[in-house]
């Protein structure tokens with residue numbers, strides 16, 4: 001049988017979603033699991049190299065066909081902690097912003113917020129590898145994932161992008177969702193969804209397999225990331241895609 005190719009984000013935030021998946025021999029037999037940073041997973045789904053992926057929602061317009069196939073996502077209903085503008089100076093004094101090459105949603109969320117929330121014009125530059133060292137003086141950076149959690153100890157000013165989005169819109173935010181580029185078998189999707197739920201409903205077991213010395217993972221999994229897809233989150237996602245279209 002041909003294996004279903006599943007692309008997942010390689011960050012700490014994805015561990016609760018993969019906990020049940022990776023512990024299920026039955027499911028693992030059906031899939032090939034690829035872990036990469038978000039912009040790579042996005043490219044693979046757009047190019048058809050994978051069948052389903054935990055992809056940045058900002059790339060939805062690039063897909064000829066898309067199906068949100070799970071009740072779980074990487075979302076936030078408050079400060080997400082791992083998607084922020086980091087800076088040595090207040091945003092009013094920032095002259096240049098470096099944009100994380102691993103991101104597709106958050107760098108676009110920053111652009112949406114800059115125009116509609118902060119109502120500013122700042123020079124932006126696509127960043128290269130290891131750019132966190134270049135975040136200094138009047139050069140700020142949008143950083144995501146585990147590297148962002150580490151950066152929290154280094155930068156004086158931290159603007160949490162989902163917090164700012166919620167302040168602007170009153171809606172929660174979805175960074176990434178499980179999206180397929182084709183129809184997939186219903187029995188596979190049912191099992192995949194059940195296995196996603198396992199870790200989400202058992203964060204204490206997930207935490208036993210995670211070690212992190214730069215941020216409290218219990219807080220991250222229970223108060224920062226919000227994993228359940230909801231009507232409100234989808235509303236937030238559609239508004240984001242609409243504002244992105246207008247940029």
Ligand SMILES: C=C(O[C@@H]1C=C(C(=O)O)C=C[C@H]1O)C(=O)O
Nearest residue numbers: 038056082103104105106145175
């Ligand atoms: C909350 C996060 O959400 C992520 C942000 C993404 C993006 O900006 O494209 C994509 C996937 C998610 O992992 C994070 O990585 O910190």
